[in-house]
Amino acid sequence: MSQDARYDEEVATQRRASILGLNYVDTREPTKVLYKDLLTVQEMYQKRVVPVEADESNLLFGITTTTSQQTLRELEQRFTDRLTKFAIMSDSGYREYMRLYDPPKKISYQEISFAAKGIQCIKTSFDKFQLIFIRHEGKCSAYYNQFYL
Secondary structure, eight states: HHHHHOHHHHHHHHHHHHTTTTEEOOOOOOOOOOTTTSSSSHHHHHEEEEEEEEEEEEEEEEETOOOOHHHHHHHHHHHTTTTTEEEEEEHHHHHHHHHHHHHSOEEEEEEETTTTTEEEEEEEEETEEEEEEEEHHHHHHHHEOOOOO
């Protein structure tokens, strides 16, 4: 077994694709083109499929070993105006693409210090939640706020 776990996963995925008689797509390339108008992010999660290449007449979808045959048929029927092909990608490759299509929410930190009293306050915001940590005289307290929109 090599020291590079991603390499090992890609080799294993390529072997699986060969056994199943399917094409394989290596997703380790640093530059990835996103085709956001073909499928919604929710569909990509539900169907375990991502568009890898697309032009006016061709589509290549990356699938995982857990993508159903029904999904492949549905996509072929949906995109009848293009030659639709499928290639197996590694689970790491799929997760990498999904992080691009659906990036994690940004966490923002804001530190407020009250030097005169020795109180330090750190406010962290994430989506609709806010955590506030206050440290005073060696003790730390945490507070939680939820925003309703």
